[in-house]
Amino acid sequence: MHSVLITGAASGLGWELARVYYAKGCNLLLTDINAEGLAKRVNELGTKRVLGLAGDITDPALHQQLLHTCAERFGRLDVLINNAGITHRSPTMQTDPAVLRKVMAVDYQAPVELTLRALPLLRQSRGQIIAIGSMAGWMPVLGRAGYCAAKSALSQFFEVLRAETTRDGIRMLLVYPSFLDTPIEQNALGGDGQQARHGRSTIGTIRGADWMAAQILSAQIQGRERLFPDRGSWLASLLWRIAPGFYYRKMSARFAAEMG
Template sequence: MTVNAETTMLITGAASGLGWALAQAAFQRGHRLILVDRDAAALADKSAQLAAVDPRRVTHYALDLTDGPGRDRLIEQVAARGRLDVLINNAGITHRSLAARTELKVLRQVMAVDWEAPVALTLGCLPLLRDSGGCVINIGSMAGWMPVLGRAGYCSAKAALAQFFEVLRGEVADQGIGVLMVYPSFLATPIESNALGFDGKPAAHARSSVGRVRSAEWMAGRVLDAFERGDKRLFPDRFTLMASLLWRLAPDLYHRLMRRRFAVELNS
């Protein structure tokens, strides 16, 4: 799509972390924003901060995106307001727990938030994106490309997200709808501090990580730059790209390195 000032962007998970960083960066670049988050108080506060600068360019809807009827109402309200140029599926959750110990309700919750909700929201918004020649931006993860100990549900959801949207990309290409898949590694955002444990309660142990932990602001700038270039996929740093290649070219070596680096997960 052609990127113009005041492109209308809908950002999910917009009240904190990467979603809020994306909202600030997009606002600074002159875009109109529709902010969505389940935390009504935080969302109202963040929206008010931007509206104090220009109230015409910000609106917000408090919503748990796993609520199907609520999601449908959101789509109706967005359609009633006019055009939608960009949908950024950013909202997500994760867990830190061994696959064999994790209760199915946790795996279902991760899949509902990280796969089902963005898929359903995108399908509902396709007519609007078709009219505008718009773009869907999905915040995936390197965990969707390669296994990470203690994240079986999260890896599964992000892999499913990537596969669904790669298929959708081919199916809507002739309709003028773009798809940008973003594959960050480790970011300093609340998604990890709010990670679920094996039973759905907060995870009891600190996360393991590899590579440099980047800021949400760093990531947001790269996402918007990739969108403006018309990129189809974004591996934001060399580490992420090299790790994905290692998994494909030398999977046994990757597993040995991962077990060493994420040993705390095996003992949790």
């Protein structure tokens, strides 16, 4: 029976991923900084196949606990899903550098460090890494400088790691969603580090987390290496590369309300 470790699993995409992998009969180790919410999710699934371990995903001690628990309770790790993330909505020049550091720590440094620590288990199972990136890592999105930077770094790191771990039999799926209806946007940070006070601007269709989770499971089963689920955002990323001036004009008009 396959074992799956999912970060950021108490809500949004992480919870929907937990549901679809649970339905496939997998053992689950779920983690989230929201201890109360995580406990409710574990109780909702309510079997010995599901474990929860709450903590701050940027804490290396949590990484060690997660992998020790996975090895001890399930005997293996087949799929590591780096899903936990945060974002911000704030003009760059009005953003405290501490906000940028926090976004980078959660969205880039944490999944990198957890993955490196998990490699021995993944080698044993010839398992798979799934990293949840963003189309914001492929094209600039105004008011999201820290988030764009973190997701771009995530993409580059895992593309290099993909090539270097091929001989170990470890597969990798990089996922590039666009705008999803999840708590990551509801809990977005403002420039002062508090919850953002204005609503978000969007491009393209806002998808449900359940739809996205089903797409990810399907892509993993098919052995795909990259998933771009939203065609509109993919075309926008091409526009950025082909006609960056035009892209900036359109982006500036769409996100004017966020720029003040």
